[in-house]
Amino acid sequence: MSFASLGLNDKLVQAINECGYTEPTPIQRQAIPLVLKGGDLLAGAQTGTGKTAGFGLPMLQRLSETRAKPLANGRAPVRALVLTPTRELAAQVEENLRAYAKHTDLRTLAMFGGVSINPQMKALGRKVDVVVATPGRLLDHVSQRSIDLSRVEMLVLDEADRMLDMGFIRDIRRILAVLPKQRQNLLFSATFSDEIKALAEDLLHQPEHIEVAVRNATAETIAQRFYGVDKGRKRALLSYLIGHNNWRQVLVFTRTKHGANRLAMQLDKDGLPAMAIHGDKSQGARTRALSQFKDGQLRVLVATDIAARGIDISELPHVVNFELPHVAEDYVHRIGRTGRAGSSGEALSLICHEEKPLLKAIEKLIKQSAELEILPGFEPGPEEVQPATKPPANNRGRGNGGGRGRSPAAANNKAPRSNKPNRPQRHGRHDG
Structure with missing residues (x-):
């Protein structure tokens, strides 16, 4: 036709x-x-x-x-x-x-x-x-x-x-x-x-x-993978996956603006050029970051759900849920940034213990079961030994600056945790 x-x-x-x-x-x-x-x-x-x-x-x-x-x-x-x-x-x-x-x-x-x-x-x-x-x-x-x-x-x-x-x-x-x-x-x-x-x-x-498709379903062109990992080691795992697999264009989702800023800075220190895009950024900064990401100057774009609507990049290969969304439907929108117009794409989600209820809600929505993969060197610890007050291990490791990301061995040191709480994204009238 x-x-x-x-x-x-x-x-x-x-x-x-x-x-x-x-x-x-x-x-x-x-x-x-x-x-x-x-x-x-x-x-x-x-x-x-x-x-x-x-x-x-x-x-x-x-x-x-x-x-x-x-x-x-x-x-x-x-x-x-x-x-x-x-x-x-x-x-x-x-x-x-x-x-x-x-x-x-x-x-x-x-x-x-x-x-x-x-x-x-x-x-x-x-x-x-x-x-x-x-x-x-x-x-x-x-x-x-x-x-x-x-x-x-x-x-x-x-x-x-x-x-x-x-x-x-x-x-x-x-x-x-x-x-x-x-x-x-x-x-x-x-x-x-x-x-x-x-x-x-x-x-x-x-x-x-x-x-034209099953309601709230994900596209068949998207390969979905789920990794179990401790919350404090997500960034190290993300850095390793990007560097080890030599991914050149990765869109990463966080729940909050502060979390997007912090993750972009940490990835940049790991030798992976990254910028954040969210509602508090000026329109000029958002346009600049998106342009650099599209033309390959920027390897990683870290975004909140609101800012990501409208990101339309043909053949975007990788989307990563650094944190699962609070609303299950947002998962469909997030991973829909890849696998567009018939091209194939890969969507990865990093799942810590406290996000498992969110994962169950996503499984129910998309009517698919999510099998958690465990990457050697990033095995999550027992749930009962991870109290919220446990101090993070000292982390002096840095990426090698060559964009290869961390190795599993180097990543055994946990990334320092922020003292600022992760607040849910506020919803109100604004323009993204």
């Missing part, structure tokens, strides 16, 4: 070919014809399956088939709105839409926090057909009356489950209140919960349903 056979016009097909797309993915094959019909859609698909093209291509075609009347002030109206949970995802989606629309007269704009609002206001003074925004920054524009949403014809909620996890439901409802009642609504989500179902019932009118 070709993209042309799905009903897309020549200009879009030309742009798709120039992007290197050759054959539609399952979500694209099902979504594109339905979106072209003009009805509402509820779509479930694993991350990395091509959802952006699934809604973006037919959206652009529908907009190109009609012309909108100018607003009362003479400006061209915003005709389509895509909401995303994070800055990185907003930037990624807008970049893709811009590439798809290159042979049309449609114009796109990314809108998110962490950067000056003034360039966005200036851009809105020109023709903008499609806005891709995080909810918080969009509401800033609404409150300052720099954007008029009264002519929006199409609304897309991308990664809707993550937006609800991040506490954006009130913002979403405030945005819905200023949109016209008559519009096409598309809701895309990798996982489904009762909250997502409730939102879909409120938002969508007689929607078509698409689910």
